[in-house]
Amino acid sequence: MQRVKNVDFDEDELYDDDDEYGEEAEMYLQEDRANFAALTPVVRAELEEVGLQASDKEIQDALWNYYWDVAKAVTYLKNNRTPKPPQQTFKKQEKPKSKFDEAAERSAKGLDEEVGHVVKIIVESPSDGSEGTPCMLPPRDWFRDVPWTLPPGTQGHLVPAAPVYRPRLLGGSSKLAKAAEERGKKAATTSAEEFTANGASSSLDRPTKPKEPKENKAPSTVDEPKNSPMREKRKPTPPPSSGLAEEMPDLRAEPTDFARTLSARPTPDTLPAAMSLLNLLGSERSEDPFKGPSPDGTVTKAQNRSKGMTKRPLANKTQALKLDSAPTQAAQPKVGSRGLDVPRLWAEEKAKRKPSAAFVVIGHVDHGKSTLMGRLLLDVGAVSQRDIDKCVFGLASSTISQYQKQASEMGKASFALAWVMDTSAEERERGVTFDFAQHHFSTPKADFTILDAPGHRDFVPNMIGGASMADMAVLVVDANQLDSGMKGQTREHILLAKAVGLKKVVVAINKLDAATPPWSQQLFETVQTDIKTLLATSGFADEDIKFIPCSGLAGTNVVNPPKPSSPAAWIPKAHFTLLQALERSIPPPAKPTTTTAAQELLKQPLRMQIIDVFRGSITNPLSIAGRIASGTVQIGDVVTIQPSGEKAAIKALDVSDEPRDYAVAGQICTLHLSEIEAQHLRSGDVVCSSQHPVRVAKSCTVLIEVLEALLPQPVDVHFGRLHVPGWISQLVETVDGEGEQMKRRPRVLEAGQRARVRVGFEEGVPLVVGERVVLRNAGVTAAYGRVE
Numbered sequence: 001m002q003r004v005k006n007v008d009f010d011e012d013e014l015y016d017d018d019d020e021y022g023e024e025a026e027m028y029l030q031e032d033r034a035n036f037a038a039l040t041p042v043v044r045a046e047l048e049e050v051g052l053q054a055s056d057k058e059i060q061d062a063l064w065n066y067y068w069d070v071a072k073a074v075t076y077l078k079n080n081r082t083p084k085p086p087q088q089t090f091k092k093q094e095k096p097k098s099k100f101d102e103a104a105e106r107s108a109k110g111l112d113e114e115v116g117h118v119v120k121i122i123v124e125s126p127s128d129g130s131e132g133t134p135c136m137l138p139p140r141d142w143f144r145d146v147p148w149t150l151p152p153g154t155q156g157h158l159v160p161a162a163p164v165y166r167p168r169l170l171g172g173s174s175k176l177a178k179a180a181e182e183r184g185k186k187a188a189t190t191s192a193e194e195f196t197a198n199g200a201s202s203s204l205d206r207p208t209k210p211k212e213p214k215e216n217k218a219p220s221t222v223d224e225p226k227n228s229p230m231r232e233k234r235k236p237t238p239p240p241s242s243g244l245a246e247e248m249p250d251l252r253a254e255p256t257d258f259a260r261t262l263s264a265r266p267t268p269d270t271l272p273a274a275m276s277l278l279n280l281l282g283s284e285r286s287e288d289p290f291k292g293p294s295p296d297g298t299v300t301k302a303q304n305r306s307k308g309m310t311k312r313p314l315a316n317k318t319q320a321l322k323l324d325s326a327p328t329q330a331a332q333p334k335v336g337s338r339g340l341d342v343p344r345l346w347a348e349e350k351a352k353r354k355p356s357a358a359f360v361v362i363g364h365v366d367h368g369k370s371t372l373m374g375r376l377l378l379d380v381g382a383v384s385q386r387d388i389d390k391c392v393f394g395l396a397s398s399t400i401s402q403y404q405k406q407a408s409e410m411g412k413a414s415f416a417l418a419w420v421m422d423t424s425a426e427e428r429e430r431g432v433t434f435d436f437a438q439h440h441f442s443t444p445k446a447d448f449t450i451l452d453a454p455g456h457r458d459f460v461p462n463m464i465g466g467a468s469m470a471d472m473a474v475l476v477v478d479a480n481q482l483d484s485g486m487k488g489q490t491r492e493h494i495l496l497a498k499a500v501g502l503k504k505v506v507v508a509i510n511k512l513d514a515a516t517p518p519w520s521q522q523l524f525e526t527v528q529t530d531i532k533t534l535l536a537t538s539g540f541a542d543e544d545i546k547f548i549p550c551s552g553l554a555g556t557n558v559v560n561p562p563k564p565s566s567p568a569a570w571i572p573k574a575h576f577t578l579l580q581a582l583e584r585s586i587p588p589p590a591k592p593t594t595t596t597a598a599q600e601l602l603k604q605p606l607r608m609q610i611i612d613v614f615r616g617s618i619t620n621p622l623s624i625a626g627r628i629a630s631g632t633v634q635i636g637d638v639v640t641i642q643p644s645g646e647k648a649a650i651k652a653l654d655v656s657d658e659p660r661d662y663a664v665a666g667q668i669c670t671l672h673l674s675e676i677e678a679q680h681l682r683s684g685d686v687v688c689s690s691q692h693p694v695r696v697a698k699s700c701t702v703l704i705e706v707l708e709a710l711l712p713q714p715v716d717v718h719f720g721r722l723h724v725p726g727w728i729s730q731l732v733e734t735v736d737g738e739g740e741q742m743k744r745r746p747r748v749l750e751a752g753q754r755a756r757v758r759v760g761f762e763e764g765v766p767l768v769v770g771e772r773v774v775l776r777n778a779g780v781t782a783a784y785g786r787v788e
């Protein structure tokens, strides 16, 4: 098959043999096969209309690579078959011959007639096209009449350069390859827009606008005056003579105070005395040369003021250097604090509250996590069927032909439930979750927050961010694809769930509707045994695990148990529905008389890692979301953001999308901020109490469980949502189960060992003792532990 585009090759082929997409290529899903069966005749019919033929394989390749998009597949195949017009060759523009060229030509043709050391050359090129007058010249005069400014006919000119070739992703067979390409384009557009928006480009454009770009300009046709004066050659700089230095005035500036302080040379009497170190650090010396802003500083400050921004890291470092710098002025909240006694209120309202929990949905890519959560939200009534239909038909509304419309519906309809969770256009287009999504729902028994994590290995950092906010995990396993999951993210996600401290797991053995035979109890039991072993080796206790057979797409045993007449009738006899399992996994509420660890947490200083920074609404243009790790927060509080040290005021706050007056440890909340600029807030920063701000450190000691052999080496360090490059600077010791030293300064750490290591970071990181840490290396989780 002759290909216009190499659809067989893309960057995924650079992955290992056991790469999930490699395997997928071998085993199409039942749904894929159904799509092939339905769409192949459609594509063939379109091709036959224009008298073209293609084999089933070619059509299916095209459909696969264009995600069932009939129109794109047809266009691809048409292009592939239509003979290409002969490539346009640009006729090289005839360059007017120079006198040298003409002479060389004639010499080559043997026209030149050597007479002793005199050669006949053409010195004039008359405009009438007639041959110039031959004349005899001695060789030393050959170039006599060639002026510095060459006549127009012989001038060189710049021609537009050929566009720079940028390697692009080939084909379109990989979801990620396409996504990466899209992201690249989007980033380019955004940065271009930002560049224009902040005025940088406009200010650069202004002086150049009226001018035509020189490179694109054709050589001037207007003849320059023939006898244009020869440009005078610049005289060479005369060599320095020994006596000249004394005659010349000394143009050098006097050394600054700073330079003189550092210099060992004695200070001339005429100059002010050198500064002492105290002066440099800002004493009361009146003629302090560093007093007041520098000219550059004044300009930058004015520019930033006009844009309403200040540069955070610089401001911070400068403040740290200034010994006499005043403490950062506290943000003055427009909404005053009501001074609520939050721990007391929380305890009083306990009786009115339902139990609540946040669960992270984990598992290998495409095992049906988002679809299952979409189904759960639909069946508990948190979203309507109308909303879900809107997702599908909204997509198909702009389709051109009837075939296209059908294809879009067929190709995307199965993703409609997943779209409840995958809200970004890119995720919907690719059918892959990139970042974790949050949704709240309530049942008569409990309040839940779903954190739907991405399954693909490239998005593991986002999965860690989601898992670190959860109370428990829902592991989704495609019963028909157990092996791919075991090799891939089913295994890694289980380890990470353990690493971030989750104890309870509900395992949803999914897609049993697509099993052979459908709802095979035997298949369910085989998968259950394998997953149980994996969870046990990762340290999960048997009593903390619940197994649920289900189908998210069919909606069987998610909220509603199967009907007694269905092939899944064996389920209700031995298993809960997914919803029942979730409700039973929430820890029971403590007795009002006992002081729980959760209540103790409320009395500690506020700590909340920022998971997301966004524009909440017109009235709340700057909002952050996260889970409160300790302490409480209420409207009107002034909090500190670390590592920037900036202060912000809490203007309003929401818990489970409901406006509240306060929020406490354990709750996932949205804080609407004022008195702070967006650039001082990043995902991974920590919101903390202004009285007890969290420490910012460049290294820490971590007690780790080793999963992969480790040396002192670079590692990616994950603290929940924060992900920073770092390195293991020292293997301090290996320890036993009690944390007691076994071996001091080991040379290498092996999988299965516990050890204490020093970890360093390039930038200061807000650290809390006891915080969970994950160390990854080359995309693999190498260790996890806690900050000591």
Ligand SMILES: Nc1nc2c(ncn2[C@@H]2O[C@H](COP(=O)(O)OP(=O)(O)OP(=O)(O)O)[C@@H](O)[C@H]2O)c(=O)[nH]1
Pocket: 364, 365, 366, 367, 368, 369, 370, 371, 372, 414, 415, 418, 431, 432, 433, 453, 454, 455, 456, 510, 511, 512, 513, 514, 550, 551, 552, 553, 554
């Ligand atoms: N037959 C069948 N197909 C399902 C079921 N659940 C999901 N699918 C299909 O599996 C594909 C992947 O579903 P998603 O929900 O996007 O999978 P995911 O695990 O969320 O994928 P990522 O978020 O990208 O990791 C879609 O085509 C779904 O329609 C199910 O219960 N039965």
